[in-house]
Amino acid sequence: MGRKFVDCRAFPSQMNCSIAISADSEGELLEAAVQHAVAVHGHQDTPELRQQLKGIIKDGMPSEEAPSRAA
Template structure:
């Protein structure tokens, strides 16, 4: 499964360095909206959700390297 991510540095005019990733787009969207509202003062609107979701990228970095329990 490919993780998705969004990086605040990709948002026009942002000076924030936060990068958020998740296994699903739904989980990533909720975390991204929470960050946008709390850290940047945005309103949670359908337009903001669509704009942010359009900025999601596939994480093509290393495979999941978590240790097996």
């Protein structure tokens, strides 16, 4: 099993956050990404937020280049 990551640059944000989070499991990664979204960006922990975050989980490690932002 390889690493998975979420790159905050791929998620729409007014603050243009550049944080990337990686973990060995999707569950661990999702929990960390939800905590970041709530604490830093002020989102509510909802099923919709979790679905959006699941949609930007990628295999491997983040690139140095910014990914396209989701609409």
